[in-house]
Amino acid sequence: MRVGIPKGLLYCKYHPFFETFFRGLGAEIVNSEDTSKNILNMGVKVCVDEACLPVKIYHGHAASIKDRCDLLVVPRIMQVHRNEYICPKFCGLPEMIVHSIPGMPPVTSAPLYMHSKKSLFQWCVSSGSAITRSRSRIRHAFELALKAQNSHKTGIMDQKDITVMLAGHPYIVYDAFLNMDIVNKLKAKGIGILTEEFAPCAASESQVKKLLKKPFWTFQRNLFGASAALYEQKKIHGIIYLSSFACGIDSVVIDLIRFHTGDFPMLVIKFDEHTGEAGVDTRLEAFTDMLERRVLNEDNRPTYGQCLYSRQNPV
Numbered sequence: 001m002r003v004g005i006p007k008g009l010l011y012c013k014y015h016p017f018f019e020t021f022f023r024g025l026g027a028e029i030v031n032s033e034d035t036s037k038n039i040l041n042m043g044v045k046v047c048v049d050e051a052c053l054p055v056k057i058y059h060g061h062a063a064s065i066k067d068r069c070d071l072l073v074v075p076r077i078m079q080v081h082r083n084e085y086i087c088p089k090f091c092g093l094p095e096m097i098v099h100s101i102p103g104m105p106p107v108t109s110a111p112l113y114m115h116s117k118k119s120l121f122q123w124c125v126s127s128g129s130a131i132t133r134s135r136s137r138i139r140h141a142f143e144l145a146l147k148a149q150n151s152h153k154t155g156i157m158d159q160k161d162i163t164v165m166l167a168g169h170p171y172i173v174y175d176a177f178l179n180m181d182i183v184n185k186l187k188a189k190g191i192g193i194l195t196e197e198f199a200p201c202a203a204s205e206s207q208v209k210k211l212l213k214k215p216f217w218t219f220q221r222n223l224f225g226a227s228a229a230l231y232e233q234k235k236i237h238g239i240i241y242l243s244s245f246a247c248g249i250d251s252v253v254i255d256l257i258r259f260h261t262g263d264f265p266m267l268v269i270k271f272d273e274h275t276g277e278a279g280v281d282t283r284l285e286a287f288t289d290m291l292e293r294r295v296l297n298e299d300n301r302p303t304y305g306q307c308l309y310s311r312q313n314p315v
């Protein structure tokens with residue numbers, strides 16, 4: 001049995017779990033290649049125009065391996081934390097894939113609730129039944145998968161004289177093709193990088209609690225909480241937010257961060273399949289030059305002001 005796992009969306013966070021689980025059941029894993037122009041073109045060709053860039057790229061990954069596998073894993077991730085959701089696109093991803101790409105092999109479609117071991121195991125029973133009916137084999141593979149996932153860490157912590165928070169969904173921050181290799185571009189300029197994984201948890205939580213309403217989206221909780229915490233603790237000199245055109249969640253999160261940080265330097269770069277690299281380079285250069293001038297030459301450090309959008313101070 002060959003099990004295909006596309007290298008798109010939250011693959012970067014959860015691939016040890018999926019790969020170890022299906023390998024534990026005796027399957028051969030077929031991965032797509034890293035995102036490339038070829039994968040992007042395939043995705044754009046089959047996916048609906050209105051989708052965001054990461055979803056189009058995911059379609060490209062799925063299309064590139066569909067003929068080499070007997071089962072395709074398309075996780076319908078519903079929740080990572082209890083009472084919070086991921087994004088409607090994740091909830092309908094198996095249907096999008098099956099109806100957009102002709103000639104698909106069988107696709108996993110069970111909903112995946114990742115907030116408890118019990119619900120995660122239910123997904124494994126449902127998805128693993130395509131390979132075996134043996135509950136003990138599934139249980140064994142599941143325990144191995146959990147162990148592999150728990151030892152997998154993502155995130156960038158590289159603090160320098162000037163450090164920015166690189167914010168955005170993981171599949172944008174960690175996909176060097178999609179974000180035009182922004183991590184290495186910043187490194188080459190001597191700019192330090194912090195990502196949401198390295199924001200202190202307690203401080204992030206306390207920032208989220210100040211919001212008027214409990215976040216509905218997990219991405220909203222993570223990105224707003226981390227940005228606000230790093231800003232309040234003066235660990236960063238600016239924020240670079242990598243976003244995708246047509247992402248509804250980002251339109252909320254970006255404004256929340258802006259309300260919170262006032263005139264703190266923040267650069268938002270939106271990507272779609274037409275984004276030109278020269279435009280991104282120019283904006284990055286202008287932003288990092290401005291930070292250097294402020295912090296190193298003029299000693300005009302960013303102001304760390306008052307939260308404008310909170311329970312204490314609603315606008």
Ligand code: SF4
Pocket residue numbers: 052053054055086087088089090169219244246247248249250
């Ligand atoms: S959160 Fe935004 S970028 Fe991510 S899949 Fe949903 S719409 Fe696309």
